[in-house]
Amino acid sequence: GAVVSQHPSWVICKSGTSVKIECRSLDFQATTMFWYRQFPKQSLMLMATSNEGSKATYEQGVEKDKFLINHASLTLSTLTVTSAHPEDSSFYICSAPKQGSSYEQYFGPGTRLTVT
Amino acid sequence: AQKITQTQPGMFVQEKEAVTLDCTYDTSDPSYGLFWYKQPSSGEMIFLIYQGSYDQQNATEGRYSLNFQKARKSANLVISASQLGDSAMYFCAMSSGGNNRLAFGKGNQVVVIP
Numbered sequence: 001g002a003v004v005s006q007h008p009s010w011v012i013c014k015s016g017t018s019v020k021i022e023c024r025s026l027d028f029q030a031t032t033m034f035w036y037r038q039f040p041k042q043s044l045m046l047m048a049t050s051n052e053g054s055k056a057t058y059e060q061g062v063e064k065d066k067f068l069i070n071h072a073s074l075t076l077s078t079l080t081v082t083s084a085h086p087e088d089s090s091f092y093i094c095s096a097p098k099q100g101s102s103y104e105q106y107f108g109p110g111t112r113l114t115v116t
Numbered sequence: 117a118q119k120i121t122q123t124q125p126g127m128f129v130q131e132k133e134a135v136t137l138d139c140t141y142d143t144s145d146p147s148y149g150l151f152w153y154k155q156p157s158s159g160e161m162i163f164l165i166y167q168g169s170y171d172q173q174n175a176t177e178g179r180y181s182l183n184f185q186k187a188r189k190s191a192n193l194v195i196s197a198s199q200l201g202d203s204a205m206y207f208c209a210m211s212s213g214g215n216n217r218l219a220f221g222k223g224n225q226v227v228v229i230p
Contacts, residue, residue, distance in 0.1 A: 034216065034217065034218070043207065043220045044207065044218075044220045045220070046219070049217060091159060093161065103166055103168070103216070104163060107153075107161035109159065
């Protein structure tokens, strides 16, 4: 079946550096993808909607200049955390709507980011 | 604005017993969808069940059923015949406005004991 992958599955970076997380739809096209963030033992919070060929739509309170989203193709969206700080350490999950379904989504396995 | 509320503390459930996880929601949109996801310790989000706001019958998927009470704005998940592999966090979520953006509740931790 269709799968959404994320790369890397985990990453450790130093404070002040940038890190890129990839979200790929493996055998289907996704004009829209969603990025969520989950802090330990907390819920998923929607960060932004990634739109193929256009600018991402960010949720209120999410800094678009800090969390850069690029959806350059129908199968790939990237989230770049710029100038990362320890408070950005979190679990980042992407999802893509299932083709032919009005509601179902495929979630990626998540990327655990630790900023030291 | 959408709001999902899950207030139950962590739960221990005896294997083979049924468990009900509470979820209430709030939205001004007449068209919405309600979801339950399971998140084991690995972190993956596993879709369990969906209920549309206009669906007349409660959704069921195998051992999962959704007790949809529209007037009370509740969408409780019932897991029948609990298995050890059901131990996980369970999230209630909602989408509305005709898009797939999901708002999640805080989650319920379920531990199934033999």
